[in-house]
Amino acid sequence: METPNKRIVVLGGGFAGITAMVRLAQDLARAPGLELLLIDRNNYQLFTPMLQEAATGLIEPVHLLRPIRPLAREKGFRFQESQVEAIDLGWKAVETDDGTIGYDYLLICMGSVTDFHGVPGASQRSLTFKTAEDAALIRDAIVQAFEAADHESDENRRLALLTFLIAGGGATGVELAAAIHDFIHHDLVSLYPHLSFREVSIILAEASNRILADLDTDLATVALKVLEGKRIDLRLNTRITEVSPEEVGTNTGEKLRTATVIWTTGVQAGKAIGALPVNKDNTGRVIVNAMLQIPEHPEVYAIGDNCRFQFPEDKEPLPPNAQVAIQQGLTAACNIISEIRGKEKCSFTFRPMADLVSLGRRAGVADLFGFKFHGPTAWLLWKTVYLLRLTSYQNKVRILLSWLLASLFERNVSRFRVQ
Numbered sequence: 001m002e003t004p005n006k007r008i009v010v011l012g013g014g015f016a017g018i019t020a021m022v023r024l025a026q027d028l029a030r031a032p033g034l035e036l037l038l039i040d041r042n043n044y045q046l047f048t049p050m051l052q053e054a055a056t057g058l059i060e061p062v063h064l065l066r067p068i069r070p071l072a073r074e075k076g077f078r079f080q081e082s083q084v085e086a087i088d089l090g091w092k093a094v095e096t097d098d099g100t101i102g103y104d105y106l107l108i109c110m111g112s113v114t115d116f117h118g119v120p121g122a123s124q125r126s127l128t129f130k131t132a133e134d135a136a137l138i139r140d141a142i143v144q145a146f147e148a149a150d151h152e153s154d155e156n157r158r159l160a161l162l163t164f165l166i167a168g169g170g171a172t173g174v175e176l177a178a179a180i181h182d183f184i185h186h187d188l189v190s191l192y193p194h195l196s197f198r199e200v201s202i203i204l205a206e207a208s209n210r211i212l213a214d215l216d217t218d219l220a221t222v223a224l225k226v227l228e229g230k231r232i233d234l235r236l237n238t239r240i241t242e243v244s245p246e247e248v249g250t251n252t253g254e255k256l257r258t259a260t261v262i263w264t265t266g267v268q269a270g271k272a273i274g275a276l277p278v279n280k281d282n283t284g285r286v287i288v289n290a291m292l293q294i295p296e297h298p299e300v301y302a303i304g305d306n307c308r309f310q311f312p313e314d315k316e317p318l319p320p321n322a323q324v325a326i327q328q329g330l331t332a333a334c335n336i337i338s339e340i341r342g343k344e345k346c347s348f349t350f351r352p353m354a355d356l357v358s359l360g361r362r363a364g365v366a367d368l369f370g371f372k373f374h375g376p377t378a379w380l381l382w383k384t385v386y387l388l389r390l391t392s393y394q395n396k397v398r399i400l401l402s403w404l405l406a407s408l409f410e411r412n413v414s415r416f417r418v419q
């Protein structure tokens with residue numbers, strides 16, 4: 001293989017990394033002596049906004065995965081499936097489980113990992129909600145709890161099995177709580193005739209005094225009412241202090257009996273980012289300049305969930321979400337292209353487009369370019385916008401078909417165990 005004169009390495013093929021690489025490839029794929037390399041531990045990109053539907057059997061988790069290889073072939077960049085272990089900013093090298101790779105320009109966009117805030121027992125006894133595997137495990141855990149409860153004669157144990165606690169009242173926790181409610185009350189109810197569904201409880205625990213903190217307050221209030229209508233047990237100002245087998249302790253002193261805890265709150269940077277000797281915030285996000293560069297290492301850009309970016313006029317940094325990641329991917333790629341072409345780099349600007357929250361069947365809240373919607377309109381908007389945002393045409397068709405089939409048949413609750 002010919003050794004390139006220059007190598008641009010993108011770490012992470014998520015929203016930020018794929019956007020950046022596609023933009024880089026548009027301009028530079030045919031540039032002589034230049035290599036474009038994307039590294040990810042998985043050979044696919046996960047579309048997270050629909051993950052709650054995969055966690056409740058409405059769609060298949062695999063339909064949210066876009067394979068990177070066909071994209072690499074089409075756009076003309078190289079892909080390597082490796083786990084990034086460390087980044088040496090001084091030597092301009094990335095250490096992976098498959099060896100060391102040097103770079104001239106580096107884009108760090110490896111997303112975030114769940115932060116359990118040091119709560120005892122939380123990391124060992126909670127399910128996380130980040131990956132396609134997590135979604136499959138959650139669906140499995142719900143069905144398994146119902147199978148066990150169906151023949152459990154001890155009332156306390158049965159109640160614990162039928163209580164599902166979701167930690168975190170952000171969009172992820174709210175959407176998951178609503179989706180679990182619908183899965184249970186529309187599909188599981190008729191399959192377990194010996195169970196009383198009055199014994200089922202879905203608890204949503206949120207440490208602050210409101211849900212959907214990043215959303216407009218009026219829309220958050222509408223969402224709150226929808227959740228109350230579904231009899232989701234909302235616990236505001238409730239911080240989880242301990243997760244023990246079948247019991248969760250809270251700051252209010254209450255002990256909540258549950259066999260299933262799903263942790264959706266808190267994000268932090270992964271190990272390789274956490275170890276970087278640069279300025280970071282308290283969640284490990286790298287503090288970048290207006291061009292999204294690490295100030296001490298201008299050849300290195302940190303974007304998406306890996307960076308903390310705040311406009312001088314704002315009180316808070318931008319939240320870690322897909323919209324921000326995509327727009328930062330474009331700016332970082334353009335800045336690298338500009339530098340190579342000897343042009344002026346530009347500062348990052350952000351255009352908020354849509355805040356969409358699905359609240360189960362025919363319910364949702366949406367803020368689209370400042371226009372606010374709720375009810376079936378918002379639900380329809382959620383479905384349409386995210387279907388259009390799915391980057392794989394094949395997956396668009398598969399998901400559309402799954403939605404159609406779900407309106408005709410009940411969900412498949414078979415537990416398929418691969419040992």
Ligand SMILES: Cc1cc2nc3c(=O)[nH]c(=O)nc-3n(C[C@H](O)[C@H](O)[C@H](O)COP(=O)(O)OP(=O)(O)OC[C@H]3O[C@@H](n4cnc5c(N)ncnc54)[C@H](O)[C@@H]3O)c2cc1C
Pocket residue numbers: 011012013014015016017039040041042044045046048049050051052082083084085109110111112129130131172270272303304305306320321322323324325
């Ligand atoms: C369940 C869920 C629902 C969400 N819903 C929404 C939503 O509706 N709207 C919205 O705007 N945002 C949503 N988000 C947030 C959004 O997914 C993230 O903010 C966004 O994915 C961040 O993009 P990114 O490119 O920084 O990271 P990611 O998209 O997470 O990509 C990171 C990539 O890096 C790879 N990687 C990580 N570590 C390593 C390593 N050590 N070595 C090699 N590769 C590595 C990963 O495999 C992954 O492909 C949701 C998140 C979750 C978990």
